[in-house]
Amino acid sequence: MTEPLIFELSRPGREGIQLPDNDVPAKAVNELLPADMLRQQELQLPETSELDTVRHFTRLSRMNYGVDVGFYPLGSCTMKYNPKICEDAANLPGFTRLHPYQPEETVQGALELMYQTQNYLAEITGMDAMSLQPAAGAHGELTGLLIIKAYLKSKGEKRNKVIVPDSAHGTNPATATLAGFDVVTVKSDLRGNVDVEALREEVDGNTAALMLTNPNTLGLFEENIVQIAEIVHDAGGLLYYDGANMNAIMGITSPGDMGFDVVHLNLHKTFSTPHGGGGPGSGPVGVKAELEPFLPKPLVIRDKEFYKLYYDLPLSIGKMRSFYASFGVVVKAYTYLISQGVVGLKSVSEHAVLNANYLMRRLAGHLNIPFDRTCMHEFVCNPRGLKENGVRTLDLAKRMLDYGYHPPTIYFPLIVEEVMMMEPTETENKETLDEFADNVVKILQEAVEDPEKVKAAPHDTPVGRLDEVTAARNPVLRYSKK
C-alpha cells in the first residue's frame, strides 16, 4: 500500500482555498516592484481540492505509528501517553493567537504561565534558575555548554576539555564540539557505571565539564555519582546533566541534589508533550545560582503582580533562538505539571521504574540482560544464540512490527553488542507488558524455528524493508515532474 505524492494528485486549475477579494485599491504589481525582482516561472506547488488534500494526509497518517496506536517501548525516548487536555490547552486562541512582540500588559497570562513553568522545572530539578528558550534537547545541551564556556571565561579560565561517557547519546559529543571544546571519552565499568578510576585519570585542570545522564543510557543509576561530582568539582570542572532520563527520578532525587551545575530537560519526554513525528520539542535549561547571570535572554520575572520579560543580563550568552520559547510546547508541559503535582510526578517515576523492572524480569529468561541490577525506567538486553541462524537484533525489531508494536531502540548505546533498549513508561498497564513479553518470546522462538520469516520481516506493514543503500548512494530528495 503506497500513497501518491501530493504533487501527483495535482490537476491544473483545481483550488483548495478561496480567499476574500482584495478590498483596497490595487495597483499593477510591476508599479510596486521592479520587474527584475518578480518571479519569472510559475510555482510548481500542487493544485488540489480541500478534500483531495484532507484525504491524502489522512491516508498518510494511517501509514504512521504513534503512541495512540500502540505500545512504543522506544528506549531513551520516553514514549508515554500524551494527555489530550494538554493539546486542548495549547490550542486555546488565548495562547495561539498572540504575537511575540505584543505589549506585556496584553500577554500577562502567557508570561505568568512561563514564569510558573520556570519555577516548577527549577523545583523538580533542584536548580536555582531556568530558561525555557531552547527548542529541543540538543539545543538545550548547546545552551548549557555555552553557559559553562561563558562562566569559565568570566573567571579567566581556559579549560577546553569536555568528558563524556562511552555510553553517551551522540548529541553530547557533537554538542561539545560545536561549543568549541575537545571531547574525551571515558569508559564504563563492568557494572555499567562510569569507570571512576578512568575518570580520575582523565579529569585535570583543563577539564571544563563532564556531561552525564543519570540514570545513564544503559538504564542504570550511576551509583558513584557523589564521588564523580567530587572528582570533577575538586578539579574546578562543572557537571552537566542531560535530562533525557529524568522520567526515572522525579521527586526521588534531582540533578541539583546529585551535584549537577547545569541541566537540560526534554519536555517532549518527561513532561509528556508529544514528539510530533520528530518535533517540535522543548529543552529548558536550569542552572545553579552562580551560573544564572549567563542564561540566555530574556527571562520571565515577576515584579509585584506584573510579569515581565527581563533583558538586563550583561553576562548572558545571548540568544539561542528568536523570541522566548517553544511556547505552545511549554503550555502542554505546564498543563501536565499541574495535573500531576509533585505527588503525581513522584508516582510517575516510581511506576516507570516498576514497569521497566517488571518487563525486564518477564524477559530475563529469554534475552540476555548484560547488567544484573535493578534497572531504572529502561533497560538494555540482547538476544543470545541467534547468530548461527543469522538473525540479528534488527530482524527481531522488524518482526515486532508485524505484531503491532513499535520496536525498542536498537544498536544504542554503542557499547553493548546487538543491543535493544526498552522503556515501557508508566502509562502502560500490566496486560500490555505481559502480552508484549509473550510476543517477544514467540518471536525468539520463530527466530530459531523459522529464521527466514523473521529475517524477511516485516510482512504486514504498508511497505516492506526499504533499500537504504540506494537512497544514500543516489539521493532523491525532492519531487521532480516526470
Place this chain on the structure above:
Amino acid sequence: MSNIPEGLKYSKEHEWIRLEGNKATIGITDYAQDSLGDIVFVELPNIDDEFESDDVLGVVESVKAASDIYIPLSGKIVEINEELVDSPETINEDPYEKGWIVAIELSDTSQLADLLSKEDYEAFLEENA
C-alpha cells in the same frame, strides 16, 4: 578471512599502499570495506592538496557508519579516483584495484619503514579480532 594481497604495504588504520618509485597509491583494505558494509559515499581531497602522515585525507560512508581515511604517509595528492564519486560501491567490489582512492607523491620516504608488511598486517588483524 579477509583478502590481503602480496606486494602491498599496510597501515594499522586499514589502508593499503602500493609503491611505485616516489608515488604511492592508497586504498582501504578488504577488512575495512567489509566492516563498513555497503559504501554509499567517498569524500576525496583535491589534486595538489598536501598532507602530513596521519592527517585525515577523506571519509568513506556507509548507511550507518562513517570512517575517516588517514593518510599513512606525508605527500602531495597527484591523482584521485573520480570514479568513486558516482560508484562508491567499487570499493566494496574491488578494494585493491578499481577501488583505489588516491595517489600521492611522497615527501618523506623515511616513513616507509613504519608501514606493515602483509604478514605484519595479518598478525595485527588477528590480534585485534
Place this chain on the structure above:
Amino acid sequence: MKFIPHTSEEQRQMMNELEIKKLEELFQELPDEIKINKDINIPGPLSELEVARQLKKIAEKNKTVDQLTSFLGAGAYDHYIPSAVQHILSRSEFYTAYTPYQPEVSQGVLQSIFEFQSMICELTGMDVANASMYDGASATAEAALMASAATRRTKVLISKAVHPEYRQVLLTYAGGPELQVEEIDYNQGCTEIEKLKQSMDKDVAAVIIQQPNFFGSLEDLKAFADVVHEHKALMVTCADPVSLALITSPGSCGADIVVGEGQGLGIPMAYGGPHLGYMACTKKLMRRMPGRIVGETVDNKGQRGFVLTLQAREQHIRREKATSNICSNQALCALAATVHLSLMGPKGLRQVAEQCLQKAHYTYEQIINLLGYQPVWSVPFFKEFVVKVPQSPAEINNRLLEKGIIGGLDLGRYYPELEDHMLFCVTETRTREEIDRLVALLGGDVK
C-alpha cells in the same frame, strides 16, 4: 495520577514478581545523601476539569490578535491558516509518533517531509532541502556554521538589515567555534553593497542577507551574490517563503544556502513558538547540511517508499565529527506547512503575497500623507515598511492600544539611529476598514 493505569491488585502482583514490598525498594541503589528531603513546590494534582478551568483562566488574561487589531510583523506574521491544517495536525498517528527511525511504520511522516522538502526547494529555487530546523534564527546560525565548515574559513558577514534577534543568535552560536562575525551596514533601507565589498577578504566563509530584509525592503540579491562568489565565499539568504510566491527565488539569484522562518505557512504565532526553520542548499553542499533529510527509495517488493538518508552526517553516527548537534526537527510544523501549501496551491499563495503587497502599499501611502509622518526610504518593499513618526512610538502605540490596535514595532529599541521610526506590517488578514481606522487614529482623527 490518572495517567498511571495500575490497579492496586496489579501493582501488588508486579511487586511480588520483583520480590519487593514497597516501591522505594526499586531505588535502593541511590545513595541516601542525594535523596530529596524537602518539599517541592508544584501545585496539584488537579482533576481534568480543574485543569481546563485554570488554563482557560490564564488564557483569558491575554488579549489576542482577534480581540485587538495587529500591525506587528518583524518575524512573526498573522497569515490566514485554513481550517483543514489543524484538523490534519490533530491526527494523533502523526503527533504522537517519534522520529521516523522505523520507516516501515513511519511512511506518513516520511512522505510528508519529502513533500515538504520538495515544496521548499520549489519556493527557494534550490536543489535540496532538509526536514526542517528549530526556527529561522537558529537556521541562519546553522547556515553560517555550515558555510564555515564547507569553505574552511572563519569569518561571517551579516547585514545589519537582518532581523536583530537572528543576528544575536548568530553571535551566540559563533561563540562556540569562535567564528568572527562582522556586520555590514545598511543605507536607504537596504544592505550597502560598497560596505560589503570593503569587508570581503579571503577569510570570509559566508555573507548573510535577508530577503525581504528586517525593514521589509527587497534586496538586490544578484548583485550581492556576484561580490560574494568573486571571493569564493558562500551566499546565504534568509527568506520569507510567502514573499517567494511573488519575487525571484534566492536560488535564481545565486544563493548557495537559503534558510528562513516558515511560520507564515500555516503555523500559529503562539507567542513566538514553536515555529519552523527551513534550510535548502545547492547539490554541491548537500552532504554538509545539518539535520534530518528524507530520501526516496524502494522496498523489497519494489514499491516506492521513503527513508531518513545521508545519516552519516549526523550526530548519532558521526558523534563529535557531526555537521551539527541537531537531532529533533520541527516535523509537525513542517507537516502544517505542507498541508497549508497544498491547500493554497500556486494561485492561493500568490494571492496571499499580492494582497500583502497591495495592502502594505495602501497603508504606507495613507500614513505618509498624514501630518508629521514621513517616508524614510524609497526602496521596493513587500508587506512591511518603515515610517518616521511625529511622537515617540511608545506614546503612539499606547494611544492605539487604548483603541484596540497593536501598532508597529518601535525600531529605536534595535537601531538607536532609528529612534522615532516604526515598522508596520500589513498582511492579507487586515481589512481596509481596519487599515483606515489605524490611519485615522494615527492622524489624530480619533473616533
